[in-house]
Amino acid sequence: MRHGLFMKELFIVRHAKSDWGDASLDDHERPLNRRGERDAPRMGKALAERGVRPDVLVSSTAVRAFTTARIIAAEIRYPEAEIRRREELYLPRPDEVLRVLRELDESLGSAMVFGHNPGFHETAWQMTRQSARGELDQFPTCAVAWLKLPIEFWGEIDFGSGDLVEFLYPKGL
Numbered sequence: 001m002r003h004g005l006f007m008k009e010l011f012i013v014r015h016a017k018s019d020w021g022d023a024s025l026d027d028h029e030r031p032l033n034r035r036g037e038r039d040a041p042r043m044g045k046a047l048a049e050r051g052v053r054p055d056v057l058v059s060s061t062a063v064r065a066f067t068t069a070r071i072i073a074a075e076i077r078y079p080e081a082e083i084r085r086r087e088e089l090y091l092p093r094p095d096e097v098l099r100v101l102r103e104l105d106e107s108l109g110s111a112m113v114f115g116h117n118p119g120f121h122e123t124a125w126q127m128t129r130q131s132a133r134g135e136l137d138q139f140p141t142c143a144v145a146w147l148k149l150p151i152e153f154w155g156e157i158d159f160g161s162g163d164l165v166e167f168l169y170p171k172g173l
Contacts, residue, residue, distance in 0.1 A: 009054070009165075012120055012147070013068065013069075013112060013113065013115075013143070014121070014139055014140070015036075015060070015064045015115065016043075016067075016142040017035040017141040028062045031067065039141065040068050042173055044073075054110040056111050057083045058083075059115070060091075061087050068142065070083065072112075089114070090116065092116070097119060098157060098158070144166075146166045147164055147165065149163075
């Protein structure tokens with residue numbers, strides 16, 4: 001998609017609400033709770049209604065993030081088997097998220113990444129231009145920051161370069 005500038009699209013997604021009920025479970029293995037199981041399909045439907053269909057979905061390996069990715073993938077008709085899992089997206093720092101994005105195949109025009117706070121909130125905030133940062137004061141569970149990036153190559157992605165198209169979160173739907 002070109003409008004005089006090269007453009008990539010990025011969707012930064014925080015996993016849906018997770019279950020803290022089983023103290024014996026390792027943090028990585030925590031599933032979604034009932035609210036998460038309700039919010040994820042609603043968010044997927046909202047994205048589908050907006051015509052969102054990323055070229056690639058990349059998820060943290062944590063159960064709650066991958067489950068969120070699977071549910072949203074079903075709603076936007078993205079093949080579950082093609083969701084990529086990256087260990088680096090489990091509780092990452094913003095620079096680690098950028099490293100994963102910079103490794104994406106250059107033929108891909110859009111990407112949706114699924115992960116965790118505080119790293120995903122910080123990444124979304126740092127990716128957007130100063131003027132849009134107020135909208136990203138909070139990044140609740142199952143929130144999606146939809147960004148357009150004036151770059152030709154994923155390797156060019158950097159902080160402060162994104163234009164916030166829309167910020168979606170469950171209570172705002």
